[in-house]
Amino acid sequence: MKIYKLIRVSYTKAGTYGVLLDNEGNPICCTIEPPWKDNQINVSCIPCGFYHCHRTRRIKSNREVLMLENVFGRTLIQIHVANLPSELKGCIAPVTYWKKFKSEQGGGESTKAFNKLMNSLEGHLSLFIYIQTSISIHKTS
Numbered sequence: 001m002k003i004y005k006l007i008r009v010s011y012t013k014a015g016t017y018g019v020l021l022d023n024e025g026n027p028i029c030c031t032i033e034p035p036w037k038d039n040q041i042n043v044s045c046i047p048c049g050f051y052h053c054h055r056t057r058r059i060k061s062n063r064e065v066l067m068l069e070n071v072f073g074r075t076l077i078q079i080h081v082a083n084l085p086s087e088l089k090g091c092i093a094p095v096t097y098w099k100k101f102k103s104e105q106g107g108g109e110s111t112k113a114f115n116k117l118m119n120s121l122e123g124h125l126s127l128f129i130y131i132q133t134s135i136s137i138h139k140t141s
Contacts (some may be wrong), residue, residue, distance in 0.1 A: 002127035015085030030111035042089040054126040
Protein backbone atom coordinates (compact mmCIF):
# COMPACT_ATOMS: atom_id res chain seq x y z
CA MET A 1 0.00 0.00 0.00
CA LYS A 2 1.26 3.45 -0.89
CA ILE A 3 1.48 6.09 1.83
CA TYR A 4 1.84 9.65 0.55
CA LYS A 5 2.29 12.85 2.51
CA LEU A 6 0.71 16.24 1.77
CA ILE A 7 2.58 19.01 3.53
CA ARG A 8 0.65 22.28 3.61
CA VAL A 9 3.12 25.12 3.38
CA SER A 10 0.92 28.21 3.06
CA TYR A 11 -2.50 29.27 4.31
CA THR A 12 -4.03 32.45 2.92
CA LYS A 13 -7.52 33.96 2.89
CA ALA A 14 -7.90 32.70 -0.67
CA GLY A 15 -6.47 29.20 -0.42
CA THR A 16 -4.21 26.54 1.05
CA TYR A 17 -1.05 25.47 -0.79
CA GLY A 18 1.00 22.33 -0.31
CA VAL A 19 3.41 19.78 -1.70
CA LEU A 20 2.52 16.12 -2.21
CA LEU A 21 5.31 13.60 -1.57
CA ASP A 22 5.49 9.91 -2.47
CA ASN A 23 6.47 6.97 -0.20
CA GLU A 24 10.15 7.88 -0.48
CA GLY A 25 9.70 11.61 0.14
CA ASN A 26 10.04 12.62 -3.50
CA PRO A 27 7.80 15.49 -4.61
CA ILE A 28 5.01 14.48 -7.00
CA CYS A 29 3.29 17.83 -7.39
CA CYS A 30 2.08 20.98 -5.70
CA THR A 31 -1.49 21.20 -4.39
CA ILE A 32 -4.18 23.83 -4.00
CA GLU A 33 -7.17 23.71 -1.66
CA PRO A 34 -9.76 26.13 -0.31
CA PRO A 35 -8.69 28.18 2.71
CA TRP A 36 -9.06 26.80 6.23
CA LYS A 37 -12.49 27.84 7.55
CA ASP A 38 -12.97 25.54 10.53
CA ASN A 39 -13.92 22.53 8.35
CA GLN A 40 -17.10 24.20 7.06
CA ILE A 41 -18.78 22.13 4.35
CA ASN A 42 -18.09 23.27 0.76
CA VAL A 43 -15.88 26.23 1.77
CA SER A 44 -12.99 24.89 3.88
CA CYS A 45 -10.06 22.61 3.28
CA ILE A 46 -10.27 19.43 5.34
CA PRO A 47 -8.52 18.90 8.69
CA CYS A 48 -5.01 17.52 8.80
CA GLY A 49 -5.02 13.78 9.36
CA PHE A 50 -4.47 10.30 7.95
CA TYR A 51 -6.92 9.32 5.19
CA HIS A 52 -7.53 6.28 3.02
CA CYS A 53 -8.18 7.17 -0.64
CA HIS A 54 -9.49 5.04 -3.47
CA ARG A 55 -9.80 5.47 -7.22
CA THR A 56 -13.28 6.12 -8.53
CA ARG A 57 -15.04 8.06 -11.28
CA ARG A 58 -17.14 11.20 -11.02
CA ILE A 59 -20.75 10.46 -11.94
CA LYS A 60 -21.33 13.58 -14.08
CA SER A 61 -18.06 13.71 -16.02
CA ASN A 62 -16.86 10.09 -15.75
CA ARG A 63 -13.38 11.49 -14.95
CA GLU A 64 -11.15 9.53 -12.61
CA VAL A 65 -10.63 10.97 -9.11
CA LEU A 66 -9.26 9.86 -5.77
CA MET A 67 -11.97 9.80 -3.08
CA LEU A 68 -10.91 10.40 0.53
CA GLU A 69 -12.71 8.27 3.12
CA ASN A 70 -13.82 9.08 6.65
CA VAL A 71 -13.19 12.83 6.58
CA PHE A 72 -14.68 14.14 9.82
CA GLY A 73 -17.93 16.01 9.16
CA ARG A 74 -17.51 15.84 5.38
CA THR A 75 -18.47 13.70 2.40
CA LEU A 76 -17.39 13.47 -1.24
CA ILE A 77 -13.92 14.93 -0.65
CA GLN A 78 -11.82 14.18 -3.71
CA ILE A 79 -8.46 14.79 -5.29
CA HIS A 80 -9.26 16.04 -8.78
CA VAL A 81 -8.24 18.48 -11.50
CA ALA A 82 -8.74 22.23 -10.84
CA ASN A 83 -6.65 25.37 -11.21
CA LEU A 84 -8.17 27.68 -8.57
CA PRO A 85 -9.13 27.16 -4.92
CA SER A 86 -12.51 28.77 -5.71
CA GLU A 87 -13.24 25.83 -8.04
CA LEU A 88 -12.99 23.42 -5.10
CA LYS A 89 -15.61 22.59 -2.46
CA GLY A 90 -13.25 21.18 0.13
CA CYS A 91 -11.36 19.03 -2.35
CA ILE A 92 -7.66 18.94 -3.22
CA ALA A 93 -6.27 19.71 -6.67
CA PRO A 94 -2.81 18.63 -7.80
CA VAL A 95 -1.00 21.30 -9.82
CA THR A 96 2.39 21.40 -11.51
CA TYR A 97 3.20 24.85 -10.10
CA TRP A 98 1.53 27.67 -8.19
CA LYS A 99 0.45 30.59 -10.33
CA LYS A 100 -1.15 33.99 -9.81
CA PHE A 101 -4.20 34.43 -12.02
CA LYS A 102 -5.88 37.81 -12.52
CA SER A 103 -7.65 37.83 -9.20
CA GLU A 104 -6.62 34.64 -7.44
CA GLN A 105 -3.58 32.56 -6.53
CA GLY A 106 -3.94 29.08 -7.98
CA GLY A 107 -1.95 26.55 -9.93
CA GLY A 108 -1.05 25.60 -13.46
CA GLU A 109 -1.20 22.39 -15.45
CA SER A 110 -3.50 20.54 -13.07
CA THR A 111 -4.29 17.76 -15.55
CA LYS A 112 -0.57 17.09 -16.03
CA ALA A 113 -0.03 16.96 -12.24
CA PHE A 114 -3.08 14.71 -11.74
CA ASN A 115 -1.81 12.29 -14.39
CA LYS A 116 1.62 12.24 -12.74
CA LEU A 117 -0.04 11.44 -9.39
CA MET A 118 -2.14 8.64 -10.86
CA ASN A 119 0.87 7.16 -12.69
CA SER A 120 2.85 7.20 -9.44
CA LEU A 121 0.31 4.78 -7.96
CA GLU A 122 1.66 2.11 -10.32
CA GLY A 123 -1.69 0.36 -10.68
CA HIS A 124 -2.67 0.47 -6.99
CA LEU A 125 -6.39 1.12 -6.55
CA SER A 126 -5.97 2.92 -3.23
CA LEU A 127 -3.45 4.66 -1.00
CA PHE A 128 -3.14 6.41 2.33
CA ILE A 129 -2.45 10.11 2.47
CA TYR A 130 -1.15 11.89 5.55
CA ILE A 131 -2.02 15.59 5.53
CA GLN A 132 0.03 17.80 7.81
CA THR A 133 0.96 21.42 8.09
CA SER A 134 4.47 22.78 8.19
CA ILE A 135 3.33 25.95 9.99
CA SER A 136 1.23 26.82 13.02
CA ILE A 137 -2.14 28.46 12.53
CA HIS A 138 -2.91 31.03 15.19
CA LYS A 139 -6.20 32.83 15.44
CA THR A 140 -5.89 36.50 16.23
CA SER A 141 -8.52 38.45 18.08
